[in-house]
Amino acid sequence: xxxxxTSPAPVNLGxxxxxxxxxxxxxxxxxxxxxxxxxxxxxxxxxxCQVARSTAADVDLAVKLAKSAQPAWAAxxxxxxxxxxxxxxxLMREHRSAIADLVAKETGKSKKDALGETDAAIEMGxxxxxxxxxxxxxxxxxxxxxxxxxxxxxxLGVAGLIIAANTPIxxxxxxxxxxxxxxxxxxxxxxxxxxxxxxAFGVLAREAGVPDGVYSTLHGLGEEAGAPLVENPxxxxxxxxxxxxxxxxIARTAGQRLAxxxxxxxxxxPLIVCDDADLQNAVTWTLGSAFxxxxxxxxxxxxxxxxxxxxxxxxxxxxxxxxxxKVGTSDTDDYGPVINEDQMKSMLAxxxxxxxxGAAVLTGxxxxxxxxxxxxxxxxxxxxxxxxxxxxISRTELFGPITILYRVKGFEEAIAMAxxxxxxxxxxxxxxxxxxxxxxxxxxxxxxxxxxxGTYGSEPHLPFGGLRQSGxxxxxxxxxxxxxxxxxxxVYINHNPDKV
Numbered sequence: 001x002x003x004x005x006t007s008p009a010p011v012n013l014g015x016x017x018x019x020x021x022x023x024x025x026x027x028x029x030x031x032x033x034x035x036x037x038x039x040x041x042x043x044x045x046x047x048x049c050q051v052a053r054s055t056a057a058d059v060d061l062a063v064k065l066a067k068s069a070q071p072a073w074a075a076x077x078x079x080x081x082x083x084x085x086x087x088x089x090x091l092m093r094e095h096r097s098a099i100a101d102l103v104a105k106e107t108g109k110s111k112k113d114a115l116g117e118t119d120a121a122i123e124m125g126x127x128x129x130x131x132x133x134x135x136x137x138x139x140x141x142x143x144x145x146x147x148x149x150x151x152x153x154x155x156l157g158v159a160g161l162i163i164a165a166n167t168p169i170x171x172x173x174x175x176x177x178x179x180x181x182x183x184x185x186x187x188x189x190x191x192x193x194x195x196x197x198x199x200a201f202g203v204l205a206r207e208a209g210v211p212d213g214v215y216s217t218l219h220g221l222g223e224e225a226g227a228p229l230v231e232n233p234x235x236x237x238x239x240x241x242x243x244x245x246x247x248x249x250i251a252r253t254a255g256q257r258l259a260x261x262x263x264x265x266x267x268x269x270p271l272i273v274c275d276d277a278d279l280q281n282a283v284t285w286t287l288g289s290a291f292x293x294x295x296x297x298x299x300x301x302x303x304x305x306x307x308x309x310x311x312x313x314x315x316x317x318x319x320x321x322x323x324x325x326k327v328g329t330s331d332t333d334d335y336g337p338v339i340n341e342d343q344m345k346s347m348l349a350x351x352x353x354x355x356x357x358g359a360a361v362l363t364g365x366x367x368x369x370x371x372x373x374x375x376x377x378x379x380x381x382x383x384x385x386x387x388x389x390x391x392x393i394s395r396t397e398l399f400g401p402i403t404i405l406y407r408v409k410g411f412e413e414a415i416a417m418a419x420x421x422x423x424x425x426x427x428x429x430x431x432x433x434x435x436x437x438x439x440x441x442x443x444x445x446x447x448x449x450x451x452x453x454g455t456y457g458s459e460p461h462l463p464f465g466g467l468r469q470s471g472x473x474x475x476x477x478x479x480x481x482x483x484x485x486x487x488x489x490x491v492y493i494n495h496n497p498d499k500v
Contacts, residue, residue, distance in 0.1 A: 011091075012209050013098035013200045020051045020195045022219055023202035024062050025212035032057040037221065039260040042337040043108035043329050044374030051195045054220035056228035060185075062216045063234050066158045067187035069213030072426060074155045074183035081212045082132020087123025087208035088177075088201075095204065102196040103169050108336040108376065110295065113369055121173035124460040124477070128177035131479060135181075137488075148493040155183030156260060156280055157236035157347070162250075164241045165339045165360070166296040166399075168194035172201045173376055175239050178481035180215060184237070187216045189226050195219050222246065230254050237262070239476070239484060241298075244397075244422075244469045251472065261377045262474040262484045264298065264465055266397035267425030269455040270418035271301040272440070274411065275309040277430035281452065283317045285428070289333075289454040290403035291381050294335045298470070299426045299448070299456035301397065304405050305414045315385070318405070319362050322381045324441040328372055337377040338400050340402065344377040347400035351382060354393040364401070395422055411436060419445045424467030426455040447451045 019036055021028040029052070036050040052058075075082070075089060090098060099121075107114070116373050137152040159179040163171040171189060173302055179186040190198030192248035202217040230238050230250050237260040240250050247263040271289055273282045289301025305313050325334040338344045351365045364382030385405040387394050394404060409413045418427055426448040429440040437451045447466035448458070458464040462476035474484050 011095070011203060013095050013102060013203065016049060016102070016196055018049060020049055020199050022052050022054060022058060022062070023199070023206070023217040024065055025214070025216060026206065026485050028147060029058070029061075031055065031220070032061070035163055037192065039106065039193070040340065041105065041108065042205065042339050043376040045341070045377070047103065049195070051192065052100060052219045052284055053082040054225040055217055056224075059218065059225060059228040059232060060410055062187045063158055063232050064216055064227075064410050065213035066187055066216060069211055070155070070157055070183075070185035072387055073185060073211055073214045076183075078132045078135045078181065078183070080132075081183065082129045085125060085132070085177055085181055086129035086207050087129065088210070089122050089129060090205040091208055092118070092122045092125060092201075095200070097198050098316060099169055099197065102200055102347050104329070106194045106196045107165070107168065107339060109330045110329055110333055110336060112331040113293070117167050117170050118461065120167075123171045124170070124173040125177050128181050128481070132181055135481075135482075142492070146495050146497060148495070150491045150493075152491060153182065153482065154489045156485065156487055157184060158234055159184040159186045159188055159233040159485060160190040160232070160238045162226050162238070162240045162242065163188065163191055163198075163230065165193035166192035166293060166298075168197040169201065171241060172198055174476050175241075176201065176205075176215065178240070178476070179485045180210070181484040182482055183216045184485055187229060187235075189218045189219055189229050191221070192219070199297055227253075233257055235259065237485060240264070247472075260484075261472060263392055264476060265469055265471050266423055267298045267300065267466065267470055268303055268395065268397055268421050268423045269299055269301050269419070269426045269428075269446075270303045270305055270354045270421070271427070271455055272414045272418060272429040273304065273306040273310065274414075274429065274431040274433070275307040275437060276432045277310070278432070278452070279310060279314055279317060282430040285430070285454040286403070287325070289428070289456055291322070291335055291401045292456070294369065295340050295377065295401035295403075296399050297456050298397075299458070300399075301428065301455040302403050303394065303418070303421075304403055305408050305417055306405060307414070308407055308409055311405075315362070315405060320385060322363055322383055325381050327368055327378050327380065328458070335401060338379055339377070341377055343399065344379060345396040347379065347402060350393050350396065350398055351384065351402060354384060354387050354391060357388075357391060358386060359384050359391070359393065362405075374497075389420060398425070409438075415440065422469045425470035426450065426466070427454055428455045447475075448455050
């Protein structure tokens with residue numbers, strides 16, 4: 001079938017196409033079979049655009065373009081690649097408000113929160129661009145006379161990037177910038193729930209001068225577009241952020257051909273409140289950890305472990321504070337809808353199963369309807385207690401504004417319960433005791449440990465990731481992201497002083 005191609009239009013992120021296309025280098029491309037799917041606004045339940053519904057044929061085209069373009073991109077100096085990435089970040093800063101409008105529209109979060117996310121993506125761009133002048137390797141000695149030894153980085157080839165919808169423009173930035181800096185061509189498979197921000201990044205990458213075929217944006221459903229990208233033998237590295245179930249499938253599938261795989265998966269993150277904690281500060285951080293971004297964070301605080309001595313007081317303070325939260329899409333609201341209807345139904349069903357098993361729902365537990373909520377996917381802030389440590393709700397990531405309170409006798413029980421989880425992403429403790437805090441840091445089994453703060457809040461210059469089912473050991477963000485998207489080359493140089 002003939003694929004219709006259109007020339008790129010001047011940058012105008014405020015007017016997105018009626019059908020969001022794939023962006024294969026300099027070309028806007030519909031799905032090869034012409035199919036589309038509807039992108040639904042989670043705040044209204046109504047479609048806002050159609051999106052290209054790609055298949056394996058579209059993936060093959062993107063990979064062929066990427067494979068052809070990658071050698072010239074890799075031959076460019078890393079400083080030059082960094083300069084081009086800096087131009088993307090500069091354009092993102094110039095179009096900051098327009099990008100945030102798209103993020104707000106497709107996620108339902110407030111413009112204020114969307115601006116914060118956009119700023120984080122911009123900072124990631126500037127940080128990675130700077131690494132173009134700090135693309136460090138290693139020089140060392142050799143045991144052999146007149147022989148020098150060094151280690152340098154080399155690109156992998158074509159990178160397949162698959163992102164989640166929770167912080168869409170930040171998720172693009174976390175993967176695209178380091179993948180490109182390291183000299184790879186990159187194909188980003190956008191979340192079907194957030195095509196607009198991925199489209200905007202593709203527009204700006206093109207405007208910034210990324211060569212034709214080096215960066216592509218692919219849209220479609222996971223089974224139809226994401227799976228063929230993982231399976232393609234010319235994709236050298238697959239980086240995925242999402243569910244454990246899909247992560248396991250990617251590990252099996254890409255692992256069979258020994259592709260490099262970076263998995264950033266789920267979390268069931270503990271926040272410990274000790275008997276000497278500043279309870280008001282602990283409540284504030286618990287609210288942010290559990291409910292900001294509608295709880296749609298892999299780093300959300302979904303298990304709150306509270307010492308028995310302060311449990312009743314803390315519970316009362318937390319429930320009262322949660323009942324003051326405002327749910328909606330305006331800048332005065334605390335959080336917006338969850339991303340789609342299926343996710344909303346799944347998390348509420350989990351709460352009902354927990355209730356049937358003996359758990360108590362202290363507040364929330366239902367969809368918000370009527371008035372400003374209309375047909376949107378809004379969930380009330382939900383706090384559960386009396387759930388068993390091995391119950392489904394205690395061991396499954398819900399990815400919504402739902403958290404669980406647990407009563408613990410003291411520090412040892414809190415640490416044991418915190419570590420008794422399939423996950424190990426982030427963890428937090430609230431205490432005024434430096435000895436307790438330092439012991440927590442040493443004993444907690446997590447990729448991120450926080451004292452007197454939330455379970456979330458990563459920064460672009462630091463690594464992020466976790467243990468067990470939270471990931472497979474690689475880290476994105478920070479200079480450690482360069483290890484995901486490059487390989488090492490050991491170089492030996494022999495010389496003869498007699499020939500000087």
